[in-house]
Amino acid sequence: MSEGIMQADKPDTVVGGETDLFSKFDDLIAMRQGLLDGGITDPFSLVMEKVLSPTRAICNGRDTILLGTYNYMGMTFDPDVVDAGKQALADFGTGTTGSRVLNGTYQGHKECEDALKEFYGMDHAMVFSTGYQANLGIISTLAGKGDYIVLDIDSHASIWDGCKLGDAEIVPFKHNDIEAMEKRLKRIPEGAGKLVILEGVYSMLGDVAPLKEMVRIAKENGAMVLVDEAHSMGFIGDNGRGVVEDAGVEDDVDFIIGTFSKSVGTVGGFCVSNHPKFEIMRLVCRPYVFTASLPPSVVATAEASIRKLMHGSEKRAHLWENSKRLHAGLKALGFQLGTDTPQSAIVAVIMPDLTQGATMWEALLHEGLYVNLARPPATPANMTLLRCSLCAEHSEEEVETILGMFERAGKMVGII
Structure with missing residues (x-):
C-alpha cells in the first residue's frame, strides 16, 4: 500500500522469560544492517545541514539539488510567507499550549480556515496539527462500528490508521479499479453507512485517480465521498484545488482532506466540506x-501561502513543464517509470x-x-522506487542537470 503500515506481522519471541517486543522487526533490522554492511550510506537518516x-x-x-521533498510550489522561502510567520511569532509567541476547543484557537487559526474556505469555495474548514491527524480524525469520527469504508488498496497509512481507529468495516479494492470499487459497494448491506475514500494523486507512483467515474459510482450507491488531495x-486544476477540480466533481465530493506540508510549505492538515452538520466535528473528533493546536507562526505562514497559491497559475504551469521534461528525459535514457505519461x-x-x-x-x-528511496512494504507491488518530487522553483537548467546526474549514476550502477 502507498506509504502504508511499516511494521511486520512477525510474532514476538520470548527470551529468558521476557517477551522481546522488538523481535517482530528482526527482518527489517537485518535488511537495514545488510545495506550498511555493504558500505551504503543509510538512506533513511540523511541530515540536511543547511x-x-x-x-x-x-x-x-x-x-x-533537492528532488525528494514535497515542496511542490516552492513556498518555504517565499518572502511574504516568511514575514507572516515572523510577525506572528513576535505578536503571539511560540505556541498556544492548548487544544483548539480550549485556549488553542487564536485569530490566526480562524484566518487560516477562512483562507481555506475561500481557496476551495467551501462553507467549512477545519485545521489539524498534521495532515496525518486530519485523516486519522475525520475518518475515525465519520465511520464507526457498523459502517463500511470502501477504499483503494494503495491508500496512505494515515487513511488505513483512521479506518482502524474508527472500527468500521474496511473493504479495499484494487488500485484505481473502477469496476472492483463498484462491485464492493453493491455488496454492502442495505441501509449501512458507506464512506468511499480516494486520493487525487497517489504518492508513490504519482498516478491520478479516475475521480469522475469513481465519484459518480459512489453517489449512485448511496456513499459519502472523501478525497485526500495532499499531493495535488x-x-x-485551474485554481490549484486538486484532481477534484480537474475532474469537475467538486460539488459531488463530501470531504476534501489536505496538508500544509506539501504545496503550502509548512506543517498541518485540514478538511474542507459543504456538509451543513460539519461544525459538530470540532466537538466529537x-x-x-x-x-x-498549531503554533501561531505556523498558521500565519499557512494562510499567507494559501492566499498566494490562489494566484499561482504561472508557477503551476512551470511545474507542469518541469514534470514533462523530467519524465521524458528519464524515459529517453531507458529508466522504467511508474507512469507512462507525467500525471x-x-x-x-x-x-x-x-x-x-x-x-x-x-x-x-x-x-x-x-531523491527518496522508497521500499516495500510502503510501496505497491513490492517495488523499490526512487521517487522524484519536482518543485515549481526548479529551473529548466536544473532539470537538465538532474537528467545528466541520473545518466551518469545509472550507467555506473548498471541500471541503464
Whole structure:
C-alpha cells in the first residue's frame, strides 16, 4: 500500500522469560544492517545541514539539488510567507499550549480556515496539527462500528490508521479499479453507512485517480465521498484545488482532506466540506479535541501561502513543464517509470531491487542530487522506487542537470 503500515506481522519471541517486543522487526533490522554492511550510506537518516532554497541544501557537506521533498510550489522561502510567520511569532509567541476547543484557537487559526474556505469555495474548514491527524480524525469520527469504508488498496497509512481507529468495516479494492470499487459497494448491506475514500494523486507512483467515474459510482450507491488531495493541492486544476477540480466533481465530493506540508510549505492538515452538520466535528473528533493546536507562526505562514497559491497559475504551469521534461528525459535514457505519461509532480523511477535501488540512491547523492528511496512494504507491488518530487522553483537548467546526474549514476550502477 502507498506509504502504508511499516511494521511486520512477525510474532514476538520470548527470551529468558521476557517477551522481546522488538523481535517482530528482526527482518527489517537485518535488511537495514545488510545495506550498511555493504558500505551504503543509510538512506533513511540523511541530515540536511543547511537549507539554501526550496531546491537546494547542504547534505554531507555538499551543495545538493533537492528532488525528494514535497515542496511542490516552492513556498518555504517565499518572502511574504516568511514575514507572516515572523510577525506572528513576535505578536503571539511560540505556541498556544492548548487544544483548539480550549485556549488553542487564536485569530490566526480562524484566518487560516477562512483562507481555506475561500481557496476551495467551501462553507467549512477545519485545521489539524498534521495532515496525518486530519485523516486519522475525520475518518475515525465519520465511520464507526457498523459502517463500511470502501477504499483503494494503495491508500496512505494515515487513511488505513483512521479506518482502524474508527472500527468500521474496511473493504479495499484494487488500485484505481473502477469496476472492483463498484462491485464492493453493491455488496454492502442495505441501509449501512458507506464512506468511499480516494486520493487525487497517489504518492508513490504519482498516478491520478479516475475521480469522475469513481465519484459518480459512489453517489449512485448511496456513499459519502472523501478525497485526500495532499499531493495535488496547489498545482492540479485551474485554481490549484486538486484532481477534484480537474475532474469537475467538486460539488459531488463530501470531504476534501489536505496538508500544509506539501504545496503550502509548512506543517498541518485540514478538511474542507459543504456538509451543513460539519461544525459538530470540532466537538466529537478526538484527534482534534485532544491535541495542542498549531503554533501561531505556523498558521500565519499557512494562510499567507494559501492566499498566494490562489494566484499561482504561472508557477503551476512551470511545474507542469518541469514534470514533462523530467519524465521524458528519464524515459529517453531507458529508466522504467511508474507512469507512462507525467500525471503529477511525482516521477517514480522503478529499481530492479532494494540493493541496486540503494546503490543508485547513493550514487545520485554523490552526484549532488537527493531523491527518496522508497521500499516495500510502503510501496505497491513490492517495488523499490526512487521517487522524484519536482518543485515549481526548479529551473529548466536544473532539470537538465538532474537528467545528466541520473545518466551518469545509472550507467555506473548498471541500471541503464
